[in-house]
Amino acid sequence: MTNLSVPMRCPHCNNNSPSLILSTYWDIATTHAPGMAGHEWQIGECYEFAECISCGERFFYMYHWHEHMEPEEAVPKVLFPSEKSVPEGVPEHIKNSLLAANKVRNIDYNAYATLLGRTLELICVDQSASGKDLYEKINDLVNRDLIPKTLADIAHNVRILRNYGAHATKGEISEQEVPVLDSLIHSLCEYLYVFPSLLNDAQKALNRCKSNQKKQNT
Known part of the structure; x- marks a missing residue:
């Protein structure tokens, strides 16, 4: 009989279905059952390496277990690959756009590029960029000294690669371009949102130090 996991979301293709379990490791201990003196039970964690039956990609996950639970009660947590994170300080609507792109990152490279292009447009709108198209809006950010x-x-x-992904007549985005696109859009987000947030935190810390120094001198 094929050994299948409980239904769970594949971190590669985002499909929610059982996966083929390739190997299992149990980390189990015997402990006293809560509220039941003299009664022991087994509890611990289960680690499994599985293969998605939809995309064929493999991943590693774990779930907490005790001997009285039903299999469908397991709540898997993917340990590898780790979920692609969004830089801190990015506005919620831009963050949601990045997360939407990440969901198709390993499914459709052209769709990923297209969604990152939409994220770039949202960034331009958030920065009040003017212009009739994305090309002019990006240049407007430079002219206003918002980006170098x-x-x-x-x-x-990002804009050019987005065009390749969005228009079939221009070509195709391959797996090789995906990490490049990812690095490009994250660099932009870090400069516009993360760095100013870090600078603000640093200024607050400096102000606290100055305030404490004044208190010590009085």
Whole structure:
């Protein structure tokens, strides 16, 4: 009989279904049952390596277990690959756009590029960029000194790759371009949202130090 997991979301293709369990490791201990003096039970964690029956990709996950639970009560937590994170300080609507792109990252490279292009458009709107198209809006960010020329080149690369993903007549986005796109859009987010947030935190810390020093001197 084929050994299948409980239904769970594949971290590669986002499909929610049982996966083929390739290997299992149990970390189990015997302990006293809560509220039942003299009664012992087994409890611990189960670690499993599985293969998605939809995309064929493999992943590693775990779930907490005790001997009285039903199999469908297991709540799997994927340990590898780790979920692609969004930089701190990014506005919620832009974060949601990035997360939407991440869901198709390993399914459809063209769709991933297209969704990152939409994220770039949202960033331009958030920064009140003006222009009739994305090309002009990116240049407007440079003209207003919101981003340096180097970062504008990064944004234009995202825009161009987005065009390849969105239009069948222009070509195809391959797996090789995916990490490049990912690095480009994250660099833009870090410059516009993460760095200012870090600078603000650093200024607050400096102000606290100055305030404490004044109190010590009085």
